[in-house]
Amino acid sequence: MARIDLDHIRHAYGAKPTRESDYALKEVHHSWNDGGAYALLGPSGCGKTTLLNIISGLLHPSEGKILFDGKDVTNLSTQERNIAQVFQFPVIYDTMTVYDNLAFPLRNRHVPEQDVARRVTEILEMTGLSDMAKRRARGLTADQKQKISLGRGLVRNDVNAILFDEPLTVIDPHMKWVLRSQLKRLHRQFGFTMVYVTHDQTEALTFADKVVVMYDGQIVQIGTPAELFERPSHTFVGYFIGSPGMNLMDAKVEGASAVVGSQSIPLAATHSIGSGKKVELGIRPEFVRLSREGMPVTISKIEDIGRQKIVRASFEGRPLAVVVPEGAEIPAEPRLQFETSAINIYADSWRVGPEG
């Protein structure tokens, strides 16, 4: 396993990039720890797959260097980088048995057959494919095929990193829960360096120690799931993480309070914001409380989704979502309160920290 350093990497698919917007991947300069589990999260076209392909060596970056444990691997091929990768759609060798599929990466590297047997048996057990070891891989369901792909990614324990490119896309929801928690356990057990690309926030947050949120070719925030949830540093992170995403409303900040429409909302601290910027107040639906006290609000719709209700409301003429836990009461004439510590202030889409 290795530490991965991304040294001033930029990438453009066109030949001669001149403007910043020519770059599919804007400057990335980060260090990823040995044994860390990282998720690259963002919508399609945000550059996350480009970055993954640069790490795996399928793409050569236009600028910058990539280092594994301090060693420059920018010009090394995929094989020479010694990594494992799991793709979005199952890649299996149809004509081989399940067992042989899993043994393939080991046998190619001339691992003694008894070690192959030991590793493969372990992986078969882990992925729940033991019963099918002797079957031909062709004709299995998509779930099972993708488990083989995952298994092949995990079978070698000497790789520098394991890369996952939206590996659970074709998996049914129930199986996703099982595979996800298995992956997480494996990471705990063996401490692989893992990089996981996805557009699904739940997958990213539950899998990773550190989530890298990407938008329009740049990294907008790297943080723990808690940081991304509580302190999104960009309005995009607020919107993209959480469902529904963060409520954002234009506001005026005056000292330690924010003014939205005719309401003045107290803040935990003062914020200093330069003039001429677009100022927004952000609060997650989970931190808005409906009660008999507080500011006026009009409810337009209540969606009961079982373990919680999503209330769509209008506050000072702005749309607002509120999450109400199962069994909690929604008063007949509701008013609302914001949890002060959970309010974030944004200027031109970037978060402004409190002063002092």
Next chain:
Amino acid sequence: MEKTWNNKAWFLVLPVLVLVAFSAVIPLMTVVNYSVQDTFGNNEFFWNGTDWFTEVLHSDRFWNSLARNLIFSLIILAIEIPLGILIALNMPKKGAGVSVCLVLMALPLLIPWNVVGTIWQVFGRVDIGLLGHTLAALGINYNYTQDPTAAWITVIVMDVWHWTSLVVLLCYAGLVSIPDAYYQAAKIDGASRWSVFRYIQLPKMKRVLLIAVLLRFMDSFMIYTEPFVVTGGGPGNSTTFLSIDLVKTALGQFDLGPAAAMSIIYFLIILLMSWVFYTVMTSHDAET
């Protein structure tokens, strides 16, 4: 899957049915008619049952041309299929080279068959042909009009030159349909070039290869024009394949009865072969 019934569909296929009836069924029935009768001209026909069939099946001449034809088909399959795969594997998958390669490959397929024959006939002549003259100058004893081995080599080389492209194009189509992820995964798994071929490319090419084998077998089994133009079936009878033999019997000797019987036997052999290939191919499909 059950389809809903639609009568209109029959009107749409009617023109094809009519065409097939005129181009295949009626001539075939004429041949059947000839094969069971004898004629001495003047449009007088006499019923003579299966006599022609017995005669043909007991003639050495028929069995010799059949054997010659089978050996020829097997040789060209043994050369064209591996060669076609090899060329397809080495063709570029993207970039400007793709269209150049495809055009070059398609070129021999675009030339009319008798022209192919004429080209090689001239090319191989010892007196004026570039190939024949060069070989002779090098002291190699090559003369396809006299030496049966030279005649065979010429016909085989010509067929390979003409038809390997078809195998290449079919295999290439199979190869480009393999998603990139497979090659990437194989690289990451540390697979050798041979493993990539054996476990990814070959399984994905299997279907098109079966089609290629089928087409090339049928075509070579029915080969006529090229050897007719180049060697005329000679020297002696050394390159007299089934079709050439058939034409010689029918038009050279005007033995319509035996020729018709031969045609039908020939037709049945090809039908049988097609059926065998078809069964093999569909059973392969059922497996997937």
Next chain:
Amino acid sequence: MLELRDVAKVVAGENHIHPTSLVLQRGTLNVLLGPTLSGKTSLMRLMAGLDKPTSGSVYFDGKDVTGVPVQKRSVAMVYQQFINYPAFTVYENIASPMRIAGKDRDTVDKAVRKAAELLKLTPYLDRTPLNLSGGQQQRTALARAICKNASLVLLDEPLANLDYKLREELREELPKIFAESGAIFVYATTEPSEALLLGGNTATLSEGRVTQFGRTIDVYRNPADLVTAKTFGDPPLNTIAVTKLGQTLEAGGAKIAVPAHLAHVSDGPLTIAFQPHHLSLQPRGAHPQALTVRTLISEIAGSESFVHVGFGDARWVMLAHGIHDIDPDTEITLHLDADRLMAFGPDGRSLAVPAALAA
């Protein structure tokens, strides 16, 4: 009104759809929820008339339409793949079914512009689909289906190939669009959360059988059997086999006091089940039950945590608010809200449902 009467489909001796009866009313949204290969697509094909049922009949507005081919019915369909005419503009794509129906220019134009507005496609009307994002392509397919003004609109996992956030946006808009149209909507999905967000009615499918049909939230809260309850579990439903003896439920050495709503159940073996959010670190509800469990792994999802635990042979998930990163293989005490327990007999049928929750 679409009515299936004992409709069954057998293909090569295999039961793809077991005899199924369903009544779908006009102006409703009906979700088919079940895992891959549970029969959602087969059932839709039967509804559309793409396949003929092996037995049983299909009625539309009281008329027997069994065996009437799809082109003679009023059906629109949207698939998981984004299917549009690549050479047509978005405008022409949306207009195409109306052009085939021979509507006049003004009617077509009005309908296209209205659908485009509804699906936020107005700026892209002159583009061709391949120059659009996946979300916009699928919006185009949806707009076309709606403009066809069909009485039955079938959507087969229409959002499965879209980004998570795009799904969320479209999911929020779809019920509004459905409400405007008055057609019967049938929507297949593998995701329980999607069914709950869409609301309407849900039919749960398992191995070619409709296990329950009713208002989505009712099916979720009061599943008729264990299979239905499991189909609706996301995170997966927690279950455990227990034996009821008088006033206690014995499960793997632990004893749980029988809550009031299960008192009438006769003694013997049962399966009890509960949702992951009815397990908590702090006692909750009127009758909390403490249980000692062993942790397996914790997943943090921003505002909440999924803690996977083992209790005897059973594997459970606790969904807890806040961030709880508990080390694996630790013994902890969790609290089960016993009033929320569901109970299923040995045949899998529901024996008792939890008391209704405050609305």
